[in-house]
Amino acid sequence: MADPRDEPLVLGIETSCDETGVGIVRGTTLLADAIASSVDEHARFGGVVPEVASRAHLEAMVPTIDRALKEAGVSARDLDGIAVTAGPGLAGALLVGVSAAKAYAYALGKPLYGVNHLASHICVDQLEHGALPEPTMALLVSGGHSSLLLSSDITSDVRPMGATIDDAAGEAFDKIARVLNLGFPGGPVIDRYAREGDPNAIAFPRGLTGPRDPAYDFSFSGLKTAVARWIEARRAAGEDVPVRDVSASFQEAVVDVLTRKAVRACKDEGVDHLMIGGGVAANSRLRALARERCEAAGIRLRVPRPKLCTDNGAMVAALGAEMVARNRPASSWDLSADSSLPVTETHVPGTGHGHDHAHEAGKENLYS
Amino acid sequence: MLLLALDTATPAVTVALHDGTDAIASSSQVDARRHGELLLPAVDRVLTEAGVTLDAVTGVVVGVGPGPYTGLRVGLMTADTFGLVLGVPVHGLCTLDALAYAADIEKGPFVVATDARRKEVYWARYADSRTRLSEPAVDRPADIAAEVAGLPAVGAGALLYPETFPRAHEPEHVSAAALAALAAERLAAGEELPAPRPLYLRRPDAQVPKNYKVVTPK
Ligand SMILES: [Zn+2]
Numbered sequence: 274m275a276d277p278r279d280e281p282l283v284l285g286i287e288t289s290c291d292e293t294g295v296g297i298v299r300g301t302t303l304l305a306d307a308i309a310s311s312v313d314e315h316a317r318f319g320g321v322v323p324e325v326a327s328r329a330h331l332e333a334m335v336p337t338i339d340r341a342l343k344e345a346g347v348s349a350r351d352l353d354g355i356a357v358t359a360g361p362g363l364a365g366a367l368l369v370g371v372s373a374a375k376a377y378a379y380a381l382g383k384p385l386y387g388v389n390h391l392a393s394h395i396c397v398d399q400l401e402h403g404a405l406p407e408p409t410m411a412l413l414v415s416g417g418h419s420s421l422l423l424s425s426d427i428t429s430d431v432r433p434m435g436a437t438i439d440d441a442a443g444e445a446f447d448k449i450a451r452v453l454n455l456g457f458p459g460g461p462v463i464d465r466y467a468r469e470g471d472p473n474a475i476a477f478p479r480g481l482t483g484p485r486d487p488a489y490d491f492s493f494s495g496l497k498t499a500v501a502r503w504i505e506a507r508r509a510a511g512e513d514v515p516v517r518d519v520s521a522s523f524q525e526a527v528v529d530v531l532t533r534k535a536v537r538a539c540k541d542e543g544v545d546h547l548m549i550g551g552g553v554a555a556n557s558r559l560r561a562l563a564r565e566r567c568e569a570a571g572i573r574l575r576v577p578r579p580k581l582c583t584d585n586g587a588m589v590a591a592l593g594a595e596m597v598a599r600n601r602p603a604s605s606w607d608l609s610a611d612s613s614l615p616v617t618e619t620h621v622p623g624t625g626h627g628h629d630h631a632h633e634a635g636k637e638n639l640y641s
Numbered sequence: 642m643l644l645l646a647l648d649t650a651t652p653a654v655t656v657a658l659h660d661g662t663d664a665i666a667s668s669s670q671v672d673a674r675r676h677g678e679l680l681l682p683a684v685d686r687v688l689t690e691a692g693v694t695l696d697a698v699t700g701v702v703v704g705v706g707p708g709p710y711t712g713l714r715v716g717l718m719t720a721d722t723f724g725l726v727l728g729v730p731v732h733g734l735c736t737l738d739a740l741a742y743a744a745d746i747e748k749g750p751f752v753v754a755t756d757a758r759r760k761e762v763y764w765a766r767y768a769d770s771r772t773r774l775s776e777p778a779v780d781r782p783a784d785i786a787a788e789v790a791g792l793p794a795v796g797a798g799a800l801l802y803p804e805t806f807p808r809a810h811e812p813e814h815v816s817a818a819a820l821a822a823l824a825a826e827r828l829a830a831g832e833e834l835p836a837p838r839p840l841y842l843r844r845p846d847a848q849v850p851k852n853y854k855v856v857t858p859k
Pocket of ligand 1: 396552583
């Protein structure tokens with residue numbers, strides 16, 4: 274019989290935000306990517322409401338698992354492992370996925386792997402472009418995170434190079450969309466308007482790009498305020514707001530900083546591969562500018578297709594499969610969700626003697 | 642018949658295995674903040690104690706609350722998933738009903754109240770241990786004082802507010818053994834038990850944002 278470690282068949286569950294994702298992979302081959310999203314239920318609140326997301330996860334989980342198995346054409350009994358996002362993310366939402374994954378793995382008698390959401394965002398690219406080069410520089414940008422990470426082994430070594438010191442990049446898109454009355458989520462709609470606008474029409478500030486600023490950290494709060502003030506000044510003067518130019522110029526300010534810092538990190542660390550993931554990686558201008566700048570710098574760019582960039586179960590399965598392939602220890606049955614799981618903890622291995630409370634102090638109260 | 646019963650709608654994380662006549666193994670831990678961590682090891686312990694594996698289970702019954710949501714969902718999600726893998730029915734029973742059953746009161750009326758946090762209780766009135774008189778509700782104790790005046794009461798919610806519930810007594814927490822026994826009794830009577838749908842009773846805390854806030858300084 275073939276060693277399951279060659280091409281492990283793994284099901285992954287993701288519930289860290291508003292998408293209930295169940296994916297199935299065989300090694301680095303994507304077999305199923307089933308998603309149920311509660312995004313429409315959050316739209317009128319202008320952002321994700323944790324309790325609404327948690328309720329939706331509970332409803333959607335079993336049907337989404339069923340759909341993934343059908344899509345993959347595999348039997349649950351043939352799985353080599355179950356992976357689940359253990360953190361970081363919304364505490365209550367994570368716990369629904371962790372509860373499902375634990376029960377599923379236990380009932381099937383399969384090993385359970387609680388994995389890190391951010392590492393999963395990186396690992397998903399294996400489904401698109403094959404094995405990750407080691408090391409890989411990764412730029413993860415979404416509504417919840419904006420980080421530059423360097424990984425020499427996605428199952429055990431992810432080093433934070435920099436991160437946002439205030440808003441996540443995706444959050445800035447949502448907020449500007451709100452100022453422009455474009456609805457939620459803001460990313461896709463701003464991308465659309467920006468395509469017909471002039472990215473150099475308005476010179477918006479580039480946060481944290483001064484010579485004394487931290488080289489790899491980001492800040493989008495000042496940009497957000499600058500854009501909002503610019504729009505308000507126009508409105509106060511009774512003038513029309515050029516939505517296309519504002520969108521294009523704002524978007525340019527965000528992706529300029531993101532790509533500039535990512536390429537610089539690659540050069541400084543001598544890394545010749547850049548991976549971009551997270552929901553904002555679906556942004557067409559970010560993809561184009563990253564391609565341009567990576568080419569100029571001799572860096573190979575890897576960006577998965579948009580559906581794999583946003584939160585999904587396949588990315589969790591991809592990292593789970595890598596855990597099996599590299600013989601990493603499984604998690605224990607007392608695995609819990611950790612809303613602030615540090616990025617350096619690529620997975621939550623079982624201790625064999627109860628739970629590791631190392632992060633308890635910084636944990637947000639799950640039950641408040 | 643081998644029923645696996647779970648309830649995580651109160652601070653108790655409780656699991657029991659019931660053969661239709663008796664609870665053959667059970668586990669109860671009271672820890673309001675670790676339902677996610679404690680439930681599955683408890684299931685494993687109970688099965689081991691009974692000397693069976695999960696495959697032997699012929700049905701799952703889960704407490705559907707009302708109870709604090711985060712913990713409540715741990716039990717429901719676990720029960721649903723077991724049902725999916727095992728291909729057995731998953732039944733939902735009101736957590737307050739299990740507490741009423743455990744109270745073993747033949748002649749009421751009496752009240753069951755659990756802690757709903759935010760200075761409120763989840764509660765219902767019962768004619769006897771098997772007969773609920775009102776839909777479960779969530780209220781401030783002071784607001785229901787007239788309705789529960791003079792009645793005996795059980796549950797942590799009653800024990801927590803002696804001014805409203807001067808006749809509060811044990812049991813304080815729900816036990817899966819009682820939940821399983823109640824389910825077994827109803828199934829034996831040919832009753833169809835409800836599907837496992839959470840009793841949230843409150844809407845999610847969320848507000849539609851007011852109009853956009855201006856950032857330009859005045
Ligand atoms: Zn994400």
